[in-house]
Structure formats: C-alpha cells, structure tokens
Amino acid sequence: QVQLVQSGAEVKKPGASVRVSCKTSGYTFSNYYIHWVRQAPGQGLEWMGIINPSGGYTDYAQKFRGRVAMTRDTSTATVYMELSSLISEDTAVYYCAREMTQGSGWSTVGNWGQGTLVTVSS
C-alpha cells in the first residue's frame, strides 16, 4: 500500500535551516508529484509547494521562494523539504502528501505523511 513516512521532530534556532524527509513506498516513485503543506499551532493548513520526482521540477508558493528547496533522491524514493533562515513563525507541523492523479501536477492529494513537528526557538 502507499506509504509516506517522514523524519522525526526537529528543534532549531532562529536563522538555522531544517531538512525534513519523506520516504515513499508502495508505488512508482517517479510517477506522482509530492506536495508539502504545513500547519502552525492554532492555525490552518498552508500549501508550500510541489515537486515532480521525475526530473525534479518544483513550484513554490511565493511566500516561501528563496527560503525553501524541495529535492528528491530517486535511489531511495525519498523527497526532502529544506527551509532556511528559520523564524519562530516557522514553528509548525510539516506534511508531505502524494497527488492523486498520476503525473498531473494539477490534482489534489490523497496520501499523507504522518507529519513532522519543527520547533524554532532560541
């Protein structure tokens, strides 16, 4: 079955960077885009961007451009999201999620990772 397993919780200082991994299994890795979404404490869901594991094409929400990088490792079927210049407002649970429609880049998501809590605190 489709599974997305994320890396564990992180605590970072302001100004630092964090990298969250999302290891996938149960399907052909290169065939489905992966989205990243976050939820800050007491806040709603926020879409951060998308990566095409086949070729590495990315598209980021304007808010995160220049600070976020989504990459992939096809040998391990893993996607990464790195966020730099962290501020306290980046404290959130970060999720990866797989699109529903194969190879679309324009579909909603069906399968989610379990989430990774990133805490930014001095």
Added chain:
Amino acid sequence: DIQMTQSPSSLSASVGDRVTLTCRANQGISKNLAWFQLKPGKAPKPLIYAASSLQSGVPSRFSGNGSRTDFTLTINSLQPEDFATYYCQQYDSRPFTFGPGSKLDIK
C-alpha cells in the same frame, strides 16, 4: 493567488444532526476543489475531490457539491467521530490555497 473563504468558522451541532459547510473561491475554479478533515495530532484526511467525488473509504454521509466559486460539504446524521475541523482547498491554480477552516464541535 486564489482566496478561499469558509463559513461558518465554527459550528456546534449534535450527534444525528445534518450540517452544511460552505466554501467560496474569489474566482472560478471549475470543480477543482477538495475537502479535508483535520483532527488534533493527526494528518489531514481527504474526504472529497473534484467538488463532489467521495474519497475511497469515506462514509456516504459525507457529500460535496458546487462548481466555479461556491461549494458545500454536507454531513448527514453526524457521528461522534465527525467532530473536527474541515478545510477546503482549490487545486485549479497554484498556489493550491486552503480555506481558513470550519470547526465543528459537539453542542
């Protein structure tokens, strides 16, 4: 960016009630709308895609409707496990924006 709004922001209801949540886009998004259920400490659960198609495994008491700018999520005969926060998301145009959520709690 497409702006999504939801109403009500919060709602109290009883087990067995029928509730309707509304989601509105500030420009037409065809039927490119999804609904998610979110509970504390858990990943979002997909409920509806393409405005009205039920995700696999989702009970039939959930239904979605709408197109272009106005959408609804209806839950018939509320069950205890349905008390949660519900989010809509458009995937017509990137960034794929979410609404602010509607919190459904027990009366």
